[in-house]
Structure formats: C-alpha cells, structure tokens
Amino acid sequence: MTKRTLFHTTPIYYVNDVPHAGHAYCTIASDALARARRLHGDDVFFLTGTDEHGQNIERIAREKGVHEQDYCDQVSGVFKALWASLDIQYDGYIRTTDELHKRGVLKLWEKLRLAKTPDGQDAVYRGKYAGWYCPRCEAFKTDDEMKQPGNICPDHERPCEWTEEENFFFRLSAYQTVLEDLIRSDRMKIAPESRKNEVLAVVKQGLQDFSISRARVKWGIPIPDDPSHVFYVWVDALSNYITALGYADDSPQYQKFWGQDAERMHIIGKEIIRFHCLYWPGLLIAAGLNPPSRVFAHGWMTKDGKKLSKSTGNIIDTKVLADQYGVDAVRYYFLRETSFGQDWDFSESGLAQRYNSDLANDFGNLVSRSLTMIAKYCDLKIPAKVEEGAELRVNTESVFAAYEALNVSAALTEIWGYISDANQWIVQTAPWNVAKDPARAAELNAFLYRLAERVRVLALLASPVIPSSAGKVLDMLGIPKESPARTSAAWGLLAPGQPLGPITPLFPRIELKKAAPAAEEKTHTVNDDKELAPTTAPATDGPKQSPPLTTTATAPAAPPESELVGIEAFGALDLRVARVTAAEKIKGSKKLLKLQLDVGGVPRQIVSGIAEAYEPEQMVGRTIIIIANLKPAKLMGVESHGMLLAATVDGKAVLAGFEKDVPSGTRVK
Numbered sequence: 001m002t003k004r005t006l007f008h009t010t011p012i013y014y015v016n017d018v019p020h021a022g023h024a025y026c027t028i029a030s031d032a033l034a035r036a037r038r039l040h041g042d043d044v045f046f047l048t049g050t051d052e053h054g055q056n057i058e059r060i061a062r063e064k065g066v067h068e069q070d071y072c073d074q075v076s077g078v079f080k081a082l083w084a085s086l087d088i089q090y091d092g093y094i095r096t097t098d099e100l101h102k103r104g105v106l107k108l109w110e111k112l113r114l115a116k117t118p119d120g121q122d123a124v125y126r127g128k129y130a131g132w133y134c135p136r137c138e139a140f141k142t143d144d145e146m147k148q149p150g151n152i153c154p155d156h157e158r159p160c161e162w163t164e165e166e167n168f169f170f171r172l173s174a175y176q177t178v179l180e181d182l183i184r185s186d187r188m189k190i191a192p193e194s195r196k197n198e199v200l201a202v203v204k205q206g207l208q209d210f211s212i213s214r215a216r217v218k219w220g221i222p223i224p225d226d227p228s229h230v231f232y233v234w235v236d237a238l239s240n241y242i243t244a245l246g247y248a249d250d251s252p253q254y255q256k257f258w259g260q261d262a263e264r265m266h267i268i269g270k271e272i273i274r275f276h277c278l279y280w281p282g283l284l285i286a287a288g289l290n291p292p293s294r295v296f297a298h299g300w301m302t303k304d305g306k307k308l309s310k311s312t313g314n315i316i317d318t319k320v321l322a323d324q325y326g327v328d329a330v331r332y333y334f335l336r337e338t339s340f341g342q343d344w345d346f347s348e349s350g351l352a353q354r355y356n357s358d359l360a361n362d363f364g365n366l367v368s369r370s371l372t373m374i375a376k377y378c379d380l381k382i383p384a385k386v387e388e389g390a391e392l393r394v395n396t397e398s399v400f401a402a403y404e405a406l407n408v409s410a411a412l413t414e415i416w417g418y419i420s421d422a423n424q425w426i427v428q429t430a431p432w433n434v435a436k437d438p439a440r441a442a443e444l445n446a447f448l449y450r451l452a453e454r455v456r457v458l459a460l461l462a463s464p465v466i467p468s469s470a471g472k473v474l475d476m477l478g479i480p481k482e483s484p485a486r487t488s489a490a491w492g493l494l495a496p497g498q499p500l501g502p503i504t505p506l507f508p509r510i511e512l513k514k515a516a517p518a519a520e521e522k523t524h525t526v527n528d529d530k531e532l533a534p535t536t537a538p539a540t541d542g543p544k545q546s547p548p549l550t551t552t553a554t555a556p557a558a559p560p561e562s563e564l565v566g567i568e569a570f571g572a573l574d575l576r577v578a579r580v581t582a583a584e585k586i587k588g589s590k591k592l593l594k595l596q597l598d599v600g601g602v603p604r605q606i607v608s609g610i611a612e613a614y615e616p617e618q619m620v621g622r623t624i625i626i627i628a629n630l631k632p633a634k635l636m637g638v639e640s641h642g643m644l645l646a647a648t649v650d651g652k653a654v655l656a657g658f659e660k661d662v663p664s665g666t667r668v669k
C-alpha cells in the first residue's frame with residue numbers, strides 16, 4: 001500500500017462568539033477522518049483554528065472595554081479547551097493573529113498584486129464599492145438577501161448600512177473558465193454532488209469580482225501599498241489553510257501537504273461553499289499556487305426540528321451532553337445518526353437511545369462477554385494463535401473507504417453489522433457447551449482467539465469515532481502501548497499468552513428517564529399574584545424504538561396530545577422586553593408591587609406578586625420580560641396591563657432576564 005498524504009481542515013471559526021454545536025459537529029467529523037486515515041497508514045495533517053480579525057471583533061472588544069488581542073486570546077482559548085474535552089487531535093491550530101499567518105498573508109499579497117489574469121489584465125485593481133452592509137456579517141447584502149422594509153439583515157434582524165468606499169478588488173470574473181474546468185474535471189472534487197451542482201450554477205450566472213480590502217477597519221493586517229486598508233476576510237481568513245503550513249517560509253511541511261501530490265481538502269458547512277470553491281481557488285490560481293483538490297460541505301443541525309439559535313434558546317450544549325453521556329457517545333451519535341453532508345435533527349432522547357442500544361448493548365456486551373469467556377476458559381490470557389477462518393471476516397478496506405468518503409455513518413453501520421454478527425456467532429457457537437467437552441479444546445481455543453481478534457479489529461475500526469472507549473478495549477485485551485496490535489487491523493497481531501488487562505464496563509447503561517433532560521431548556525413559570533402553569537411546551541421527542549434487552553430503562557413518556565400546544569398558541573403571546581422606571585409597594589398587600597415600565601418608549605403599568613422577593617428599589621432600572629397582550633386586570637384595586645415572567649424557587653419569585661443588554665420593546669419569541 002502506498003502511503004498517501006492528506007491535508008485537511010475545518011473552517012477557522014470566528015471568535016465573535018464562543019463555540020456552538022455546529023462547530024463541534026464539523027470538528028468531530030474532521031477529527032474522525034484524520035484518525036481513520038492515520039489508522040489506514042496515511043500521512044495526515046489536520047488543521048483547525050480561529051478567525052480573529054474584522055470590524056465585529058473591534059466592536060465587541062470596545063463594548064467589553066478590553067484590547068482586541070486579549071478578547072481573541074480568551075475566546076480562542078475557549079475553543080481550544082472544548083476541542084481538548086471532545087478528544088480532538090489536531091496537528092495544527094492557526095490563529096489569524098499569529099505572526100506566521102500575517103507573514104503568509106503578506107507573501108500571498110506580493111504574488112496577487114503582480115498577478116495577471118489569463119486574459120492579461122491585473123488580477124487586483126482599485127475600485128469603488130458601495131452597497132448595503134451588515135457590520136455583524138461583515139458583508140454587503142443584495143436586495144434579495146435583505147428583509148423589507150428597512151433593509152434588515154435576515155441573520156441579525158438589524159438594519160444594514162449604506163456604505164461606500166474605495167477597495168482593492170480581485171478580478172474573479174476573469175477566472176470563470178478556469179474555475180469551471182477545475183470543478184467539472186473533478187481536479188477539485190466537490191461533494192456531496194448536489195453542492196457541486198450548486199457551485200456550477202453560480203458559475204453559470206457569471207462570476208463577480210470581489211473586494212479584498214476594507215478601509216475604516218483597523219483590527220486586521222494592513223495592506224502594505226495602502227496601510228489605511230486592512231485585508232478583508234477572503235484574503236485574511238481563507239489563506240490560513242496555507243499560512244498554517246508555513247507558506248511564508250516555503251517550509252518543507254508546506255511543500256509536502258500543499259504539494260501537487262497531496263490531497264488538499266477542506267471540510268466546511270454548506271453555507272460557505274462558494275467562498276471555498278470559487279474565491280479561494282481563484283486567489284490561489286492567480287498566485288500560481290495549487291488549488292484545493294477536495295471540498296466537502298456538510299449539512300446543518302437542527303434541534304427538535306428548529307434551527308439552532310441562541311436568541312430563541314434552541315441550543316445544544318455539547319459540553320453538558322459529554323459530561324452526561326461521555327465524549328464518545330456524543331461523537332458517535334453526531335456521526336452515526338445521519339449521513340455527513342445532509343441536514344439532520346438532534347434530539348437528546350435519540351442520543352440516549354443510541355447510547356443504550358448501540359454502545360451499551362451491542363458493543364459493550366460483545367466486549368464484556370468475549371473477555372469474560374477468555375478469562376474463564378483461557379486462564380486470563382490470550383489463547384494460542386490460529387489462522388483467520390472464514391467466520392465473520394471483517395472487510396476493513398470497505399470500512400476505510402467509507403471513512404475516506406466522509407460517509408462516517410456508513411462506516412459505523414458496517415462496523416455495527418459486524419458487532420451484531422459477532423454477538424450472534426457467540427450464541428450459535430455456544431462456547432459454554434463446547435467447554436464442557438475436553439475433546440473439543442482446540443475448537444474452543446480457535447473460537448476464542450478469533451473472537452478476541454474480531455473484538456480488537458472492530459475496536460480499532462471504531463476508534464476514529466470513539467477513541468477513548470476503543471483504547472479501553474485494547475487495554476482490556478492487555479495489548480502493550482507500543483504494540484502494532486494497537487495501530488494495525490491486520491490479522492493475528494494479538495500475542496498468545498498475553499495476560500488480559502482488568503475488565504471494566506465500557507458503556508454502563510443509563511436510565512433513560514434520568515438521562516433525558518440534561519441539555520433541555522429549563523422551564524420557567526409565569527408568576528403573578530397567583531401561580532400559573534409552566535408556559536414552555538414539554539419536549540415531544542419520544543423514543544424512536546423501544547430499548548432492547550432491558551426491563552429497567554424507562555423512556556420519557558410523551559405527554560398526551562391534549563397538553564401540547566401548537567406554535568401558533570405560543571405565537572399568540574406578545575412577549576416584550578421592558579425596563580422598570582418606578583416601583584412601589586401596594587398598601588394592604590404583602591405580595592404585590594406596582595411597577596411603571598418603559599416598553600420601547602411606551603409607558604405601561606403592571607402589578608406583580610414579587611414583593612416578597614424584591615424590594616421596590618431593586619426593581620428600578622431592571623430589564624424584565626412581560627406578556628404585553630394580556631387582558632387588563634385589577635389587583636387590590638390597581639390596574640395591571642400585562643404580567644412579568646419569573647420562576648418560583650422555594651416560594652419566592654426569581655425574575656427571567658437576559659445574559660446581555662437587550663433594548664426595551666424587543667419582542668421575545
């Protein structure tokens with residue numbers, strides 16, 4: 001087998017916020033690919049990192065009153081800590097504020113500013129850019145992209161600003177034919193196929209030149225020809241893929257992993273495919289460098305059928321899940337549940353089901369039965385070696401091919417097929433009966449050696465996705481740290497006579513009832529003088545299949561239909577952010593406070609039963625959430641126009657609020 005060279009990357013993640021589940025999803029899949037290819041014997045460099053420049057970072061740092069670099073250091077540190085906790089084994093971590101990166105960008109610029117297009121024009125020119133600009137996206141928006149009225153950015157729900165400036169432009173339009181040929185010929189292979197067609201459709205519409213600098217932004221890499229400009233994200237961020245390898249110094253590592261013979265691959269989310277399949281190869285070709293050879297775009301995660309969004313609270317906290325179910329279980333569920341490339345819907349009960357059925361039951365049981373039998377019948381040692389035998393031969397190349405195609409769910413389906421076959425094989429062979437007959441000792445020995453090898457190979461094949469559990473299996477088999485039996489799936493590497501390690505449960509079963517709510521949102525109660533029912537809808541994702549081989553597990557019961565409300569019922573409530581301008585106790589009531597509110601500039605009065613928990617002085621200036629379209633009511637003779645949201649803890653109200661400042665009048669949904 002020839003040793004191949006793979007360089008692959010995640011996108012670099014923007015430090016405008018801490019990591020979310022989408023980042024974790026992409027990075028876990030990239031890590032699994034790296035591990036699978038290393039296991040297959042390839043030379044791999046897996047890169048991730050953070051994108052740290054631009055107007056957004058400038059703004060956030062200003063708001064927080066810290067230096068941009070300190071802010072970037074902090075958030076980049078959060079990403080690194082998460083990757084460590086999720087067992088991500090990268091070979092390089094690039095930050096766009098690294099000196100190595102800055103030098104690389106300047107070297108690339110030297111090539112670009114002198115470059116000629118295929119038809120002999122300057123590849124870079126000065127031009128005027130004008131348009132509607134969303135500073136949060138750091139992008140100009142077309143009329144089609146904005147919501148009307150008000151030229152609103154659909155991603156940020158804020159108005160775009162009309163912006164005009166002189167910029168440096170890259171003449172992408174002159175690379176139309178070159179790029180189309182690169183894509184059609186599969187010299188740059190775009191997968192899944194639907195994404196390739198999407199990019200070709202964009203090419204067909206005619207490629208537009210794009211701006212590669214920004215005036216007015218200071219937090220970035222200044223352009224030597226005009227230091228009042230910094231490089232815009234297309235040059236600053238995309239170039240990380242080569243600067244990280246040492247492009248600035250033409251290092252041996254760069255030559256090897258971005259060389260003609262290397263697989264130069266980007267794994268990205270589908271929303272940034274144009275930039276990776278058109279802008280980036282365009283820039284590289286202009287600079288006389290190799291374009292990527294492969295781009296893979298994955299789909300989006302939703303939760304309970306809805307887009308993940310911090311503002312609506314529909315989030316998946318990977319860290320919380322990993323703490324509850326184990327890192328390997330999260331990695332496994334993310335990659336097993338849906339073919340990588342497709343959109344998919346996360347549900348915690350689905351994760352719990354997979355944990356119990358695939359990990360605890362199928363794989364965990366196989367390992368513990370096998371090792372228990374070897375311990376019992378072979379005196380805690382690996383039995384004498386035999387030839388492979390036809391039963392349950394594992395087609396390792398087929399599994400590696402699925403990993404290589406980033407069809408991780410197919411690789412896992414195949415491995416779990418072998419696991420299930422092995423469990424059946426044990427039942428059919430009934431080694432406990434074979435052991436009763438001394439004349440069949442050789443048969444028993446052969447069966448147990450083959451079984452031990454199957455377990456070892458299946459653990460290895462699953463190790464890209466569940467690395468720490470696979471490592472535990474190899475430890476239980478007693479395989480020394482330096483043994484090739486830990487890194488090669490070739491037959492017969494288990495050494496006969498080798499003592500087993502201590503046998504420990506691999507995936508202890510979890511009680512589904514307890515497991516279910518870990519990362520669900522907390523419910524709050526609407527509280528007024530009288531307590532009302534919780535307003536959040538209960539989770540509706542019931543179990544997909546009944547848990548096998550157990551009588552203890554209880555799935556979360558789906559609430560009866562009549563208790564569920566449709567989204568329209570929730571939408572009928574007008575929840576608003578309000579600021580308390582004045583507060584006083586109501587005479588004759590221990591519980592009630594009269595609050596004067598500002599709701600987006602409109603005054604309003606409500607009465608609320610929070611006086612036992614909050615003094616009037618504590619309330620003034622506070623931001624609260626109210627139901628604004630509640631029928632007016634009179635409490636102790638005082639008019640109340642709406643009610644506020646609070647939870648009740650030990651009989652006392654705790655107000656609902658926001659983690660950041662939100663303008664009064666904002667709708668809560």
Ligand SMILES: [Zn+2]
Binds near residue numbers: 135138
């Ligand atoms: Zn925006």
